[in-house]
Amino acid sequence: MRNIAPKDQAELDAVESREWRDSLDYVLQSGGPAKVQRLLRELTVHARQNGVKIPFSANTPYVNTISAEEQVLMPGNPDLERRIKSMVRWNAAAMVVRANKAEEGIGGHISTFASAATLYEVGFNHFFRGHEGGDGDIIFFQGHAAPGIYARAYLEGRIDEIHLENFRRETKAGGGLSSYPHPWLMPDFWEFPTVSMGLGPIMAIYQARFMRYLEDRGLKQPGQCKVWAFLGDGETDEPEALGAITLPAREKLDNLIFVINCNLQRLDGPVRGNGQIIQELEAAFRGAGWNVVKALWGREWDPLLAKDRDGLLVKRMGEIVDGQYQKYAVESGAYIREHFWGADPRLLEMVKHLSDDQLKKMSLGGHDPIKVYNAYKAAMDHKGAPTVILARTIKGYGLGEAGEGKNITHQQKKMNEDELRAFRTRFGIPISDADIAKTPFYRPVEDSNEIKYLRERRKTLGGYVPSRRNRSTAIAPPAGELFEEFHKGTEGRKASTTMVFVRLLSKLLRDKDLGRLVVPIVPDEARTFGMEALFRQVGIYSHAGQVYEPVDMDTLLYYKEASDGQILEEGINEAGSMSSFIAAGTAYATYGVNTIPFFIFYSMFGFQRIGDLIWAAADSRTRGFMLGGTSGRTTLAGEGLQHQDGNSQLLAYPVPNLVSYDPAFAYELAVIIEDGIRRMYVNQESIFYYLTVMNEQYAMPEMPAGAKDGILKGMYKFRSSSTPNAKLRAQLFGSGAILPEVIKAQEILESKYSVGADVWSVTSYNELYREGHEVERWNLLHPGGKPRTPYVAQCLADAPGVLIAASDYMKVLPDSIDRWLPRRLTTLGTDGFGRSESRASLREFFEVDYRYVVVATLAALVRDGKLEASIVEQAIKAHNINPDKANPAIS
Ligand SMILES: Cc1ncc(C[n+]2csc(CCOP(=O)(O)OP(=O)(O)O)c2C)c(N)n1
Numbered sequence: 071m072r073n074i075a076p077k078d079q080a081e082l083d084a085v086e087s088r089e090w091r092d093s094l095d096y097v098l099q100s101g102g103p104a105k106v107q108r109l110l111r112e113l114t115v116h117a118r119q120n121g122v123k124i125p126f127s128a129n130t131p132y133v134n135t136i137s138a139e140e141q142v143l144m145p146g147n148p149d150l151e152r153r154i155k156s157m158v159r160w161n162a163a164a165m166v167v168r169a170n171k172a173e174e175g176i177g178g179h180i181s182t183f184a185s186a187a188t189l190y191e192v193g194f195n196h197f198f199r200g201h202e203g204g205d206g207d208i209i210f211f212q213g214h215a216a217p218g219i220y221a222r223a224y225l226e227g228r229i230d231e232i233h234l235e236n237f238r239r240e241t242k243a244g245g246g247l248s249s250y251p252h253p254w255l256m257p258d259f260w261e262f263p264t265v266s267m268g269l270g271p272i273m274a275i276y277q278a279r280f281m282r283y284l285e286d287r288g289l290k291q292p293g294q295c296k297v298w299a300f301l302g303d304g305e306t307d308e309p310e311a312l313g314a315i316t317l318p319a320r321e322k323l324d325n326l327i328f329v330i331n332c333n334l335q336r337l338d339g340p341v342r343g344n345g346q347i348i349q350e351l352e353a354a355f356r357g358a359g360w361n362v363v364k365a366l367w368g369r370e371w372d373p374l375l376a377k378d379r380d381g382l383l384v385k386r387m388g389e390i391v392d393g394q395y396q397k398y399a400v401e402s403g404a405y406i407r408e409h410f411w412g413a414d415p416r417l418l419e420m421v422k423h424l425s426d427d428q429l430k431k432m433s434l435g436g437h438d439p440i441k442v443y444n445a446y447k448a449a450m451d452h453k454g455a456p457t458v459i460l461a462r463t464i465k466g467y468g469l470g471e472a473g474e475g476k477n478i479t480h481q482q483k484k485m486n487e488d489e490l491r492a493f494r495t496r497f498g499i500p501i502s503d504a505d506i507a508k509t510p511f512y513r514p515v516e517d518s519n520e521i522k523y524l525r526e527r528r529k530t531l532g533g534y535v536p537s538r539r540n541r542s543t544a545i546a547p548p549a550g551e552l553f554e555e556f557h558k559g560t561e562g563r564k565a566s567t568t569m570v571f572v573r574l575l576s577k578l579l580r581d582k583d584l585g586r587l588v589v590p591i592v593p594d595e596a597r598t599f600g601m602e603a604l605f606r607q608v609g610i611y612s613h614a615g616q617v618y619e620p621v622d623m624d625t626l627l628y629y630k631e632a633s634d635g636q637i638l639e640e641g642i643n644e645a646g647s648m649s650s651f652i653a654a655g656t657a658y659a660t661y662g663v664n665t666i667p668f669f670i671f672y673s674m675f676g677f678q679r680i681g682d683l684i685w686a687a688a689d690s691r692t693r694g695f696m697l698g699g700t701s702g703r704t705t706l707a708g709e710g711l712q713h714q715d716g717n718s719q720l721l722a723y724p725v726p727n728l729v730s731y732d733p734a735f736a737y738e739l740a741v742i743i744e745d746g747i748r749r750m751y752v753n754q755e756s757i758f759y760y761l762t763v764m765n766e767q768y769a770m771p772e773m774p775a776g777a778k779d780g781i782l783k784g785m786y787k788f789r790s791s792s793t794p795n796a797k798l799r800a801q802l803f804g805s806g807a808i809l810p811e812v813i814k815a816q817e818i819l820e821s822k823y824s825v826g827a828d829v830w831s832v833t834s835y836n837e838l839y840r841e842g843h844e845v846e847r848w849n850l851l852h853p854g855g856k857p858r859t860p861y862v863a864q865c866l867a868d869a870p871g872v873l874i875a876a877s878d879y880m881k882v883l884p885d886s887i888d889r890w891l892p893r894r895l896t897t898l899g900t901d902g903f904g905r906s907e908s909r910a911s912l913r914e915f916f917e918v919d920y921r922y923v924v925v926a927t928l929a930a931l932v933r934d935g936k937l938e939a940s941i942v943e944q945a946i947k948a949h950n951i952n953p954d955k956a957n958p959a960i961s
């Protein structure tokens with residue numbers, strides 16, 4: 071073969087490529103895209119069959135998904151929309167700058183919204199549906215963009231200047247604005263908390279699925295509303311952000327739209343300096359089955375791309391890494407000409423008619439309303455899959471020297487006079503040089519075209535967003551008879567509190583009023599909790615129904631999936647389950663539907679694993695019941711260190727509106743759930759519940775008369791001593807599965823040691839603690855008033871003897887109420903790492919069985935001078951306790 075010079079080879083390659091392209095163009099023109107697709111498919115198969123390895127790529131070129139030819143014109147008045155957007159930009163920046171003038175260190179963010187302004191404004195003017203006259207869109211706003219959302223609400227006349235002035239000064243008179251979206255703090259405004267990054271995306275996914283669930287179950291009219299989730303590109307590094315993206319594709323959730331603001335920067339610097347975050351995300355989402363729409367380049371690029379017959383420009387666009395793109399954002403047009411276009415003389419030729427200034431001003435897709443509009447429209451029209459829009463933007467857009475594209479821009483909260491002046495001029499805000507130092511807010515007069523336009527747009531789209539309110543009406547109190555059977559006890563039959571719960575749940579599901587509102591949620595543990603009967607009773611929700619013959623079809627309790635199934639079986643996915651819990655527990659506000667979620671999980675994988683989602687649930691004013699199953703460090707036999715939970719009751723303390731209980735008996739559980747339904751769904755309180763349930767079986771006693779009030783307040787006397795006049799007295803506190811140990815200790819103390827002991831069931835140290843502090847606070851602030859007495863102190867005011875507490879949780883739980891007790895408390899608990907062992911051995915190991923209750927009681931009597939130490943020594947011996955055994959708390 072003749073040697074061909076490299077130059078000629080390149081020429082030949084180019085000719086060859088052109089011929090193939092021309093052929094393809096011919097097919098495209100004559101047969102349309104479908105024919106091209108078929109040919110390419112066939113060619114791929116042919117190449118593979120002949121040994122050509124075709125590398126896998128889920129990527130498309132680094133250009134807009136919607137080409138200039140495909141795009142539609144944008145409705146509305148672009149000039150007015152641009153002016154409105156500029157005003158929003160100004161006020162958003164001004165509120166942060168002013169907040170930081172007034173008070174050093176109050177913080178706030180300018181650059182996130184600066185990059186996202188067009189993404190939001192196109193939504194506000196053309197897409198986001200308000201809640202008036204039907205259900206509206208559900209929008210998860212990027213937390214750090216909050217100033218922009220407030221700035222728009224100000225133009226809309228929904229919040230006033232005092233609010234803006236008090237951004238991040240929430241305790242100020244006249245009302246402040248919360249730093250980020252917090253429904254707890256602004257319950258008429260924000261619907262969903264997002265600022266803990268990664269939680270917005272996963273909550274949005276499960277929200278979209280829950281919307282379908284309500285529709286499929288006939289609890290909501292099918293509608294056109296969408297779930298929008300706005301997130302940062304840096305945020306997608308959070309495992310929660312991408313961890314659940316296969317679900318919406320699998321479930322064909324075309325009611326879900328992600329908008330990822332790809333400004334290529336996070337807090338410290340570039341998201342992928344040496345790579346391309348947009349291409350990485352495209353591959354991830356396409357691979358998961360999403361419709362991906364890239365909006366990378368603004369309209370100025372269209373004529374250049376049209377001229378790019380040889381694909382040189384597209385190739386160049388695709389080879390620049392993000393760190394370099396960021397550099398272009400801060401550099402001059404001359405630099406861009408030299409470094410971007412200068413890579414090839416043919417590229418330079420393409421832009422020779424453009425000035426440096428024009429090169430600099432070529433916009434990006436996420437800043438061009440028409441590109442954003444088309445991307446949103448494509449998302450709205452897409453059927454059968456969720457859509458993600460990858461919009462390229464510049465972080466700190468418009469801030470110029472103050473931070474545009476710079477690595478420091480995320481933290482930029484101050485602008486000097488020059489920078490403010492430049493910003494004002496760039497966006498044409500009518501504020502004079504004389505006033506600029508004051509950084510005034512700007513709102514045109516009420517009957518200006520801008521205000522009239524934005525009001526009209528929102529009216530047409532169903533009202534203002536975000537906007538939150540309770541859209542439900544109270545339910546009637548549940549029928550008492552649902553709960554009564556549990557008050558009676560089991561007459562000696564053994565049952566666990568988990569079994570009791572499942573029985574109660576199954577009764578609630580059958581109830582003619584409440585039944586349809588109940589949403590059981592379980593992360594692949596239904597059999598663990600003995601709930602499999604519910605599969606058949608109410609079905610497992612699946613939009614597709616059941617398109618296979620289940621393997622256990624011939625059994626009574628077969629695995630039934632149904633499109634109107636009621637159980638949300640989330641798989642091994644506590645984060646997803648919690649997101650479903652939040653969607654179901656906030657449906658009273660979102661959809662006006664009082665769904666009552668019961669989320670049951672392995673208690674150790676609750677607070678420890680998804681504590682931040684529980685915090686978000688609290689902020690969201692979620693209602694419902696979380697049930698920590700198999701809980702207690704010594705009650706779950708065999709599982710060991712990772713599973714045995716002696717912590718979760720403690721971890722419930724920090725969540726202010728979470729009411730937690732550790733019930734021991736069937737009637738306690740029934741009383742708590744009945745009252746919970748009443749408080750949350752009849753009285754409509756913004757609280758939710760955490761109940762631990764156990765799998766240890768014992769006989770359930772009958773409810774003692776008058777116990778109800780104490781069960782709810784946190785403690786009641788379960789059994790009085792049969793020897794109240796004994797010289798030696800004790801008060802024993804037991805909780806959950808340890809209460810039977812305490813009852814046994816009571817009997818031994820009376821019969822063997824002549825100690826008359828009363829037994830208290832403590833259902834919630836947390837409730838006692840909170841009430842104690844509330845009373846203490848009142849007394850502190852009302853020194854002249856008659857001092858009030860905490861409930862726990864009232865209970866024990868006349869109770870004689872030593873005080874001993876035992877629970878299956880850390881000792882700090884009983885210790886938290888010690889200050890209100892008449893005498894010092896001795897605490898037994900399960901601090902330390904669990905072990906795989908039997909229940910009895912675990913209780914010995916952690917020193918919480920009846921023997922330790924006995925010994926602790928005797929030791930306390932010795933300490934009070936009521937008994938000789940030798941009696942304790944004898945007891946230790948008699949009960950085979952090794953006094954020198956290692957401390958379980960640190961072993
Ligand atoms: C879970 C969590 N970790 C850290 C932060 C702190 N933080 C706030 S914004 C931010 C960077 C955001 O980058 P990106 O998601 O790209 O958003 P952008 O502001 O660039 O739009 C970080 C690290 C947070 N809010 N939440």
Ligand SMILES: [Mg+2]
Pocket residue numbers: 302303304331332333334335336341465
């Ligand atoms: Mg970013």
